Amino acid sequence: MGSTKSELTACTLDCPDGCSLLITSDAQGNVSIKGNPSHPFTAGFTCRKIRDFMQRLQSPNRITRPMLRRGKSWQPVSWEDALDLCAEKIQLYRKEPASILHVHGESVKGALKQSSKLFFARLGASRVRGSLCDAAGYVAYVADFGSRKNHELADLLNSGRIVNWGKDLSRSSIHTAALVRRARQQGAKVLTISPGGDGNGPFSDEFVRIPPGSDRFLAAAVVRLLMDNGRVTDEILSHTNSWKAFREIIRSYPLEHLAALCDVTFLDIQRVSSWYTENGPTATIVGAGLQRYSFGGENVRFINALAFLSGNIGRAGGGSYFHLHSLRNLNLDWTKDPENKPRRSFLMPIIGRNILEAKYPAVRMIWVNGSNLINQAPNIHETIRAFETIEFKVVVDAFMTDTAERADVFLPCALMFEQEDIGVSYLHDFVHQVREVFPPPGEARTDHWILSELGRRLDPPIWLPEAEDCLRASLNSPFLSTSLEELRENHFVQAKHSPVAYPGMQFDHPDRKYRLPTELHEEPPPPEAYPLRLLTLIRRETIHSQILPEKQTEPPTVWIAPDCLCLGHLDLLEEVYLVSPLGRIKVRVEVTPGLHPDVVIYRRGDWMKLGGGANQLIAAELTDIGNGAPFYQQCVRLENNEVE
Numbered sequence: 231m232g233s234t235k236s237e238l239t240a241c242t243l244d245c246p247d248g249c250s251l252l253i254t255s256d257a258q259g260n261v262s263i264k265g266n267p268s269h270p271f272t273a274g275f276t277c278r279k280i281r282d283f284m285q286r287l288q289s290p291n292r293i294t295r296p297m298l299r300r301g302k303s304w305q306p307v308s309w310e311d312a313l314d315l316c317a318e319k320i321q322l323y324r325k326e327p328a329s330i331l332h333v334h335g336e337s338v339k340g341a342l343k344q345s346s347k348l349f350f351a352r353l354g355a356s357r358v359r360g361s362l363c364d365a366a367g368y369v370a371y372v373a374d375f376g377s378r379k380n381h382e383l384a385d386l387l388n389s390g391r392i393v394n395w396g397k398d399l400s401r402s403s404i405h406t407a408a409l410v411r412r413a414r415q416q417g418a419k420v421l422t423i424s425p426g427g428d429g430n431g432p433f434s435d436e437f438v439r440i441p442p443g444s445d446r447f448l449a450a451a452v453v454r455l456l457m458d459n460g461r462v463t464d465e466i467l468s469h470t471n472s473w474k475a476f477r478e479i480i481r482s483y484p485l486e487h488l489a490a491l492c493d494v495t496f497l498d499i500q501r502v503s504s505w506y507t508e509n510g511p512t513a514t515i516v517g518a519g520l521q522r523y524s525f526g527g528e529n530v531r532f533i534n535a536l537a538f539l540s541g542n543i544g545r546a547g548g549g550s551y552f553h554l555h556s557l558r559n560l561n562l563d564w565t566k567d568p569e570n571k572p573r574r575s576f577l578m579p580i581i582g583r584n585i586l587e588a589k590y591p592a593v594r595m596i597w598v599n600g601s602n603l604i605n606q607a608p609n610i611h612e613t614i615r616a617f618e619t620i621e622f623k624v625v626v627d628a629f630m631t632d633t634a635e636r637a638d639v640f641l642p643c644a645l646m647f648e649q650e651d652i653g654v655s656y657l658h659d660f661v662h663q664v665r666e667v668f669p670p671p672g673e674a675r676t677d678h679w680i681l682s683e684l685g686r687r688l689d690p691p692i693w694l695p696e697a698e699d700c701l702r703a704s705l706n707s708p709f710l711s712t713s714l715e716e717l718r719e720n721h722f723v724q725a726k727h728s729p730v731a732y733p734g735m736q737f738d739h740p741d742r743k744y745r746l747p748t749e750l751h752e753e754p755p756p757p758e759a760y761p762l763r764l765l766t767l768i769r770r771e772t773i774h775s776q777i778l779p780e781k782q783t784e785p786p787t788v789w790i791a792p793d794c795l796c797l798g799h800l801d802l803l804e805e806v807y808l809v810s811p812l813g814r815i816k817v818r819v820e821v822t823p824g825l826h827p828d829v830v831i832y833r834r835g836d837w838m839k840l841g842g843g844a845n846q847l848i849a850a851e852l853t854d855i856g857n858g859a860p861f862y863q864q865c866v867r868l869e870n871n872e873v874e
């Protein structure tokens with residue numbers, strides 16, 4: 231019998247909050263995971279995903295031995311045999327290194343996690359680019375501001391008004407939600423703009439409901455009103471170089487037309503306008519949902535234009551918040567190939583099509599770590615077809631996911647709390663020591679160990695730096711002043727950044743000026759047979775597709791509005807299918823008040839093999855900028871029986 235033991239570590243899930251954690255194991259072996267009470271940002275609380283994480287580490291469905299495909303079944307093999315086979319295949323394919331494709335997902339954050347990129351860069355293998363997450367929004371910000379920076383999040387406490395454009399505060403970031411709550415206690419007011427049906431009720435004073443994908447028209451309408459009322463000052467205009475072209479676009483749209491495009495009243499436009507011009511300063515929070523559209527980048531750029539032209543950028547209490555780059559505070563030069571070999575790249579949002587079309591050379595081997603790409607990228611069946619053309623497929627994971635299922639070799643990885651790393655966040659500026667609190671179970675190993683062992687088997691070998699050296703090199707950043715030893719001692723350190731982004735409206739373009747967007751595209755109407763928009767949103771209790779198989783027992787639930795037109799012809803007591811031109815999924819329908827009538831909500835990440843997999847229905851396309859995935863552009867219908 232041991233005694234109670236507490237250890238500090240940090241979360242490496244793909245979540246903005248990146249919590250500092252206190253893990254306590256008692257004498258009976260019970261483990262509790264709590265937010266670190268002495269961490270300035272985590273402030274002693276954390277979310278359900280973490281509190282339940284031991285269930286994931288200890289799941290009976292977790293796989294902890296390497297396995298080799300034998301026809302339709304799997305055969306456990308030793309690490310020796312598994313790695314020898316992988317080495318033999320890499321030797322074969324490296325004659326044409328572009329025939330090897332490395333897919334590294336978004337799911338695990340951390341410095342050491344980046345070492346797989348170095349391994350495949352040294353091989354000269356093909357890589358992925360673009361993103362399934364926030365690329366359209368991110369690139370939109372860079373286009374506007376010249377870089378991607380937020381105010382320190384606590385600056386929300388200096389705001390008089392906060393406009394939340396579609397971030398689900400109740401689910402996606404509980405620490406942002408807590409700060410918004412505190413700001414409201416101090417008198418700030420919050421307006422949420424979204425298609426409704428989200429968890430923002432308790433965090434908002436007012437709402438404007440808009441149809442999906444129409445934010446840019448609402449923002450443009452408010453700008454038009456500001457212009458018409460002479461509210462755009464010369465002082466602000468002196469900080470941009472693209473006013474004339476922008477003004478022409480806005481002038482070419484009458485207010486009534488813009489109002490019709492986002493289905494709001496003149497009063498709504500006035501209301502949003504007052505939110506940006508009275509009782510400020512006004513902070514703008516931009517969610518990731520509204521950039522998952524064909525014109526997702528444009529949606530974000532028009533919102534930013536409104537924040538800028540109303541004088542709410544570059545000042546305390548103002549600012550426009552979006553995801554930051556999670557690795558911005560580290561130095562990752564060590565992940566670059568010293569020889570800088572040329573590499574072919576594949577676009578993540580259209581990866582299936584890209585693989586199928588690849589020639590000279592075709593993709594012959596794929597290595598996937600930290601990604602459930604078949605489940606999470608659009609058009610599952612195309613991605614599967616692409617997988618099937620690849621001769622040798624390796625998936626490093628801990629569960630038999632929709633992706634792992636289709637591998638030739640499955641390699642079991644260590645998970646969070648089972649490996650040392652440096653933790654980062656795409657929201658706050660703390661950098662954390664991540665401790666190995668539990669030894670990896672069975673034969674599970676870290677990605678770094680796996681690739682180091684594989685590299686030494688190659689001829690010529692590929693040597694990865696020791697794990698400690700990767701961590702040390704990562705800390706050698708202009709934003710940090712800590713050694714690895716100090717970080718291990720102190721558990722976290724705060725990177726140095728200005729608390730207000732772009733003070734004095736000095737932007738990061740070479741001429742220091744802000745860039746306004748110069749195009750505004752109208753939204754194509756939905757095809758007649760598919761009148762509803764499919765919003766595949768996050769779940770509160772899990773991250774992405776990391777849902778335990780033992781918990782996926784029900785058919786997926788979808789939510790529609792009480793005034794959804796489809797209710798006229800749908801019998802909810804019969805079987806209901808969610809249908810797009812790409813396929814159909816049997817679902818359970820629930821009605822939720824407040825949701826826009828043109829919307830179906832599906833909480834994403836459940837597995838196709840267990841009856842889920844919304845990406846079966848979603849077409850693989852690209853967003854206007856940034857090579858993101860316009861998941862929410864997808865139109866669908868609900869029906870009882872297949873229409874011939």
Ligand SMILES: Nc1nc2c(c(=O)[nH]1)N[C@H]1C(S)=C(S)[C@@H](COP(=O)(O)OP(=O)(O)OC[C@H]3O[C@@H](n4cnc5c(=O)[nH]c(N)nc54)[C@H](O)[C@@H]3O)O[C@H]1N2
Nearest residue numbers: 335336337362363599600601602606626643766774775861
């Ligand atoms: N329909 C639809 N799909 C979407 C989106 C959407 O809006 N709509 N948005 C998406 C967004 S925001 C994102 S960020 C992406 C996320 O998509 P992915 O990056 O694919 O994320 P996960 O589903 O979490 O899959 C990660 C896998 O890595 C495994 N894993 C965990 N830790 C480790 C480790 O240390 N090593 C290795 N080798 N594996 C590990 C997990 O078990 C899991 O199976 O997909 C998105 N997909």
Ligand SMILES: Nc1nc2c(c(=O)[nH]1)N[C@H]1C(S)=C(S)[C@@H](COP(=O)(O)OP(=O)(O)OC[C@H]3O[C@@H](n4cnc5c(=O)[nH]c(N)nc54)[C@H](O)[C@@H]3O)O[C@H]1N2
Nearest residue numbers: 396398402424428442443517518519520767768770773774
């Ligand atoms: N619990 C949990 N937390 C997570 C994650 C998770 O899987 N689970 N994933 C993390 C990751 S990687 C990401 S990217 C973030 C995503 O976090 P969010 O940005 O909150 O992401 P989504 O759920 O994709 O979409 C959020 C909201 O967008 C709104 N929305 C949809 N379309 C529109 C539109 O056209 N206009 C407006 N104004 N609003 C719209 C919807 O109302 C929805 O509530 O969350 C992170 N945090």
Ligand SMILES: [Mo]
Nearest residue numbers: 336362363364
């Ligand atoms: Mo994401």
